[in-house]
Amino acid sequence: MRIKFRKVLDELNESLLKLGNLVIDQFEKSEKVLRTKDTELAKLIIENDDNIDFLKEEMEYKCLKLIATQNPLASDLRRLFTTIKIIQDLERIGDYAVDLAKVSMYIPENESIDSEISDYFSNAIKKMVREVVQAYIDNNKKKAIEIYESDELIDNEYTKVFSNIMEKMNSGKISNNIAVQTLFVIKYYERAGDHINNICENIMYLKSGEFFKRKLNN
Template sequence: MATRHLFDQALEDLNEEIFRLGEMVNSQIKDAMTALDKQDLELANHVITGDLKVNELQAKIEEKCTLLIATQQPFAKDLRKIVAYFKISINLERMGDLAVDLAKISLRIGGEKLIKPLIDLPRMAELVREMSLQGITACKDENAEEAQAMAAKDDIVDHLYNQIFSELMLLMIEDPKKINQAAYLLFAGRHLERIGDYCTNISEEVLYVVTGKRTDLN
C-alpha cells in the first residue's frame, strides 16, 4: 500500500511539473511576441537565455519518466500517463525552442522600422498561448473534452497564418525593399503556426491517457 502511495505521488508530481513547464513556455511565447511587436531587444535576449531553464525542467521530467518505467514497471493507464507526460514535455520543449526562434527574429530586424503594424501575428501568439494553457490544464485534469476543444482552435491559427502569408507576399511583390523583413515576419508566423501544431499534439496525448486510443487531431 505504501509503495502504491509513493507511486501515485510520483505521478502527481510529474503532472505538476508538466503544468509548470507549460507555464514557463507560455511565458516565453508571450515575451517573444512582445519583443517582436515592441522591438524590445533586451526582452528578446531574455527569452533566449530563459530557454535553459525550460530545457533543464524538460530533462528532469524525462529522467523521472524513465526512472518510473524502469523501477515500477507500470501497466495500463499508469503506463499511458508516464508515456504521455514524457511526450508532452518534449512538445513543450519544442514550443520553447520556437519561442526562442521568434525572439531571434526580433534581433535580426533590430531597430529597423516595421514594414507594417503587427496585427495578426499577436493574434496568433495570443491564440497559441490560450491553446497551450488549455492543453496543460486538460492534462492536469485528464479532461478529454477540453483537449479536443483546444485542438479545434488550430484551424483558426492556420487561417491567420494564411492571411499573414498572403499579405506579406503582396508587400514583397509591391516593394522589393521590404523582402528581407517580410521574410523574417513570414518565419515568425510559421513559428507560431508550428506551436499550434505542438499544442494539438498535447491534446492527442491527453486523449490517449483518458481513452487508451491514439487519435490524430492534426
C-alpha cells in the same frame, strides 16, 4: 508502493504546470521583443530556454525512474509515456519563442513587424498552452478536442496573413526583409500550434487507447 507512485505523479503534474507557465512566459517576452527589438530581452529569452530544457530533462528522468522501479500497471505506463511525449512537445513549443526572439535581431530600427499579427498569434498560442496543460491534468478529452479543433483558426489566419504579406511585398508596400521575417514569425506560431495538437492527440489517446492521425511527425 502505490502511495509513492501517486505522490510522484502529483509532482509531475505540478512540474507540468510549471513547464507550461515557463513556455507562456517565453511567448509573452517574445511578443514584446518583436515590438521593441530589445536585444537584451531577446538574449534573456534565449538564456531562459535552458530552464525549460532542464525541467524537461528532470521530468523525463522521473517518468523513466517510475517505469524502472515501480512496476507500473498498463494504464500507468500509458500515462507515463504520454507524459514524456507531452513534455517533449512543450519543450519544442518553447523553442519557437526563442526563434521569435532571434527574428527580432534581423529587424532594423526603422522597420517593424505588424504588432497586430504577432499579438494575435501569441495570444492564441498562450491560451492554448494554458488550456491544454490543464486538460491533460484533468483528463479532459472533451476540452482536448475543443483545443484541437481551434487550431484550425490559427491555420486559417496563417494562410490569410501569408497571402497578404506576399501581396504587400510584391507591390512594394513592405520591404523584402520585413516580409521574410514576418513569414518566419507566423510559421513559428503555426508550428507551435501543431505541437499543441500533438498534445491534444496524446490526451485523446490517454482516454481511449487509440492513436489519432498525427498532424506533425517530429
